[in-house]
Amino acid sequence: MHIYRPNEPVNGRIARNDLCTARKAAGFVRHVEIDVSGTNLVGQVRPGQAFGIIPPGVDDKGRPHKVRLYSVSSPTRGEDSGPPGSVIATTVKRTIDEDWETHKLFLGVASNFLCDAQPGDPVLLSGPNGKRFILPASPDQHDYFFFATGTGIAPVRGMVMDLLESGCPSKIVLIMGSPYATDLLYHDYFLRAASEHPNFQYATAISRERQSDGHDPMYVQDRLRTDRDRLVPLLDSDRTLIYICGLAGMELGIFQQLALVLRQSAMENYLQVDPETLGDVKSWSRSMLHKEVRPTRKVFMEVYA
Numbered sequence: 166m167h168i169y170r171p172n173e174p175v176n177g178r179i180a181r182n183d184l185c186t187a188r189k190a191a192g193f194v195r196h197v198e199i200d201v202s203g204t205n206l207v208g209q210v211r212p213g214q215a216f217g218i219i220p221p222g223v224d225d226k227g228r229p230h231k232v233r234l235y236s237v238s239s240p241t242r243g244e245d246s247g248p249p250g251s252v253i254a255t256t257v258k259r260t261i262d263e264d265w266e267t268h269k270l271f272l273g274v275a276s277n278f279l280c281d282a283q284p285g286d287p288v289l290l291s292g293p294n295g296k297r298f299i300l301p302a303s304p305d306q307h308d309y310f311f312f313a314t315g316t317g318i319a320p321v322r323g324m325v326m327d328l329l330e331s332g333c334p335s336k337i338v339l340i341m342g343s344p345y346a347t348d349l350l351y352h353d354y355f356l357r358a359a360s361e362h363p364n365f366q367y368a369t370a371i372s373r374e375r376q377s378d379g380h381d382p383m384y385v386q387d388r389l390r391t392d393r394d395r396l397v398p399l400l401d402s403d404r405t406l407i408y409i410c411g412l413a414g415m416e417l418g419i420f421q422q423l424a425l426v427l428r429q430s431a432m433e434n435y436l437q438v439d440p441e442t443l444g445d446v447k448s449w450s451r452s453m454l455h456k457e458v459r460p461t462r463k464v465f466m467e468v469y470a
């Protein structure tokens with residue numbers, strides 16, 4: 166971690182910048198690859214970590230922009246567009262909003278800088294950051310259940326690539342959630358990976374339209390109910406680790422669904438819940454997380470508002 170501090174960043178170059186969503190999607194999400202050849206970042210950046218971007222220019226007070234952290238979506242071996250470990254990637258959604266007071270259009274500084282950037286453009290980097298939300302040291306000893314919403318898929322893409330490309334025989338399930346089917350990220354890659362690797366299962370949860378399999382609109386956790394027979398056996402295993410990445414709030418619904426579909430001894434692999442709280446799962450609230458409802462060390466979470 167912290168090979169380069171934000172006050173002593175290093176120069177990388179944009180290697181590729183591709184649209185990630187279907188063209189009809191309402192938001193703009195881009196897969197941005199950065200060449201870090203010649204720096205000490207080569208081979209040192211793992212999916213689940215983040216790196217810092219220092220946007221060029223100054224803020225409205227005339228000070229240089231502060232560092233922003235972006236989640237690594239590349240596998241540890243780096244992207245195909247360069248020698249091993251030398252091209253890292255992130256998955257960026259353009260921030261486009263309205264200032265509530267002035268009614269003026271507001272563009273996120275770093276996300277728009279990255280999304281506008283062209284191959285060859287320089288970019289100032291720091292990092293890597295983060296050591297908890299990564300794959301375990303001995304990946305073969307575990308099975309994996311990933312829940313991702315929106316750009317929360319970034320670290321999961323790199324982790325799934327690391328697992329599948331190393332020939333890891335572990336069972337892997339990914340449930341990816343997005344508002345519409347057009348917003349699914351890296352969808353073609355995951356479909357192909359699932360067809361090529363019998364140990365990898367991929368399911369989607371679309372929140373604002375009917376699923377392609379006919380189910381009503383749903384959140385990621387609802388797949389534990391609709392696909393219970395297929396998914397619950399993996400969660401029943403002592404080997405399984407759960408990774409949750411995306412929108413803050415998603416963890417509560419996942420924990421409630423785990424408590425509803427798993428037998429108590431399996432649930433206790435992931436959650437410690439006071440007995441009186443367990444009797445009333447449907448009324449759990451976010452304020453109870455880490456108090457009455459405590460995830461265990463088998464649950465890894467990166468959720469942001």
Ligand code: NAP
Nearest residue numbers: 236314315316317343344372384411412414415467469470
């Ligand atoms: P998005 O495309 O809007 O997709 C989010 C999906 O989650 C939508 O389908 C949304 O449904 C659904 N959702 C909303 N509330 C939920 C809940 N309580 N339980 C389950 N699903 C729920 O997402 P986005 O704009 O890309 O945002 C992704 C979030 O991930 C951001 O907050 C970002 O900061 C975070 N993120 C984290 C990391 C990391 O490494 N930690 C990396 C990248 C992104 P509806 O909108 O239809 O209700």
